[in-house]
Amino acid sequence: MITDSKIAVITGASSGIGAAYAERFARRGYDLVLVARRAERLQSLAASLTDQYGVRVESLVADLASEEGQARVEQRLASSPAVSVLVNNAGIARLATISTSPLQDSLAQIALNMTALTRLTHAILPGMLARNTGSIINISSVMALNTLPISSVYSGSKAFVLAFSRGLQQELADTGVKVQVVLPAATATEIWDQSGVPFAALPPEAVMTTDNLVDAALAAFDQGETVTLPSVAELGMIDNFESSRIALFGAAQTGKVAPRLQSR
Numbered sequence: 165m166i167t168d169s170k171i172a173v174i175t176g177a178s179s180g181i182g183a184a185y186a187e188r189f190a191r192r193g194y195d196l197v198l199v200a201r202r203a204e205r206l207q208s209l210a211a212s213l214t215d216q217y218g219v220r221v222e223s224l225v226a227d228l229a230s231e232e233g234q235a236r237v238e239q240r241l242a243s244s245p246a247v248s249v250l251v252n253n254a255g256i257a258r259l260a261t262i263s264t265s266p267l268q269d270s271l272a273q274i275a276l277n278m279t280a281l282t283r284l285t286h287a288i289l290p291g292m293l294a295r296n297t298g299s300i301i302n303i304s305s306v307m308a309l310n311t312l313p314i315s316s317v318y319s320g321s322k323a324f325v326l327a328f329s330r331g332l333q334q335e336l337a338d339t340g341v342k343v344q345v346v347l348p349a350a351t352a353t354e355i356w357d358q359s360g361v362p363f364a365a366l367p368p369e370a371v372m373t374t375d376n377l378v379d380a381a382l383a384a385f386d387q388g389e390t391v392t393l394p395s396v397a398e399l400g401m402i403d404n405f406e407s408s409r410i411a412l413f414g415a416a417q418t419g420k421v422a423p424r425l426q427s428r
Contacts, residue, residue, distance in 0.1 A: 169220070171247045173197040175228060175237070175284070176254030178205035180353035181303060184378035185251050186213060186221075194249065195220040199237055201227045228254045228280040229272050237280075238287040245291030252281040252325075253303045257359040259314040270317045277321035282328065289341070296340040301385065302329045306349040306393060309405075322347075326391075333390050342388075346381045348372065349395045 172189040176182035178200035186198055190213040200206050203225045210221035224240060226233035241247060255277045258269035285300060292298030307315055308322040329345035336343060350371045372395055380394035396402060 169195045169246070170249075171195050171197060171244065172249040172251065173199065173241065173247055173284075173288075174251040174253060175199040175280070178202045178209065180355070181348070181351065181374050181378060182251070182253040183209055184374045185253060185301075188378055188382055189249065189251075190217040190219045190221070193217075193219065195222075197222045197224055197240065197244075197247070199224045199226055199228065199254070201225065201233075229256070229276040234275075234280050234283050238283050241284060241287035242290075245294060247288055247291060247298070249299045249301065250284060250288045251301045251303070252284060253301075254280060255303065255321075255355070257315075257318045257355050259312075259318060259359045261313055262316055273317050273321050277318070278324050281325060285328075285332070292341045293339060298341045299385070300329075300332070300341070300343045301381075302343065302345045304329070304345050304347045306347045306395075308347060330391070344381075344385050344389065345391055346384075347391070347393045348377050348381075349393075351377050 170193070172185075172194040174182050174185050174189070174196065177186050177196075177198035179202075182198075182200065186196055186209060190196060196210075196213065196219060198206050198210060198221060203223065206223040206225060210223050213219060213221050224237060226236045228234055228237065241250070256273055258265060258273055260269070262270070281302060285302075288298070288300065292300075302325050304325040305318075305322040307319045308326040311319040326345055326347065329343055333343045352371050352373050377394050381392055384392040384394070391402070391406075393402060
């Protein structure tokens with residue numbers, strides 16, 4: 165077990181966004197704890213990163229959609245207070261209407277996209293707060309801001325990640341622990357394989373590579389961004405959205421019924 169250096173823990177690390185984060189943090193000199201279901205892929209990635217960067221890599225095989233897998237990783241994090249970075253990346257999409265999809269598809273998305281992320285954050289925070297330093301990177305989705313007829317649960321789960329991260333940012337504002345939430349749009353990952361929407365159906369010009377996504381997200385991380393949409397060029401659009409959201413919340417803080425809803 166790695167215990168005596170700066171450590172980045174990355175979930176969903178066997179491919180795609182997680183594997184790209186693993187490579188970038190190895191390049192930055194972090195030892196790694198890589199979490200995923202696929203042991204062979206994890207071991208191959210671990211060997212490659214060790215050979216290339218000389219870092220120590222621990223492979224932690226766990227299915228974070230299961231209670232057993234969540235508990236295993238939770239225990240690992242709680243027993244290692246030296247973890248410097250947690251990247252909550254593991255997630256799945258099951259894109260279908262509620263009326264035609266199995267309940268298990270919805271529950272699996274909730275377990276992985278929401279419950280696992282929450283449990284691992286709970287596990288990591290005490291050590292980070294004790295040292296007054298650390299970073300949590302939560303991977304949400306641009307679908308947190310929009311819902312389609314086939315994305316009720318997926319969008320809801322990613323909206324939770326965004327709201328959870330915003331609240332955590334405020335909670336930790338006066339500490340040395342930082343939280344970034346990243347909202348990718350369509351990205352070339354294996355999530356599409358079991359999503360119900362084939363990757364080939366996406367317009368190529370709308371799809372970002374995982375390397376470009378992670379590089380952009382880490383550039384934002386280094387600049388201190390707290391909410392990052394890597395594919396949005398106009399920062400003013402993000403600022404305007406945030407301002408409108410806060411203004412709408414403020415307008416709701418009255419005990420009076422809106423005139424349009426008053427009895428006539």
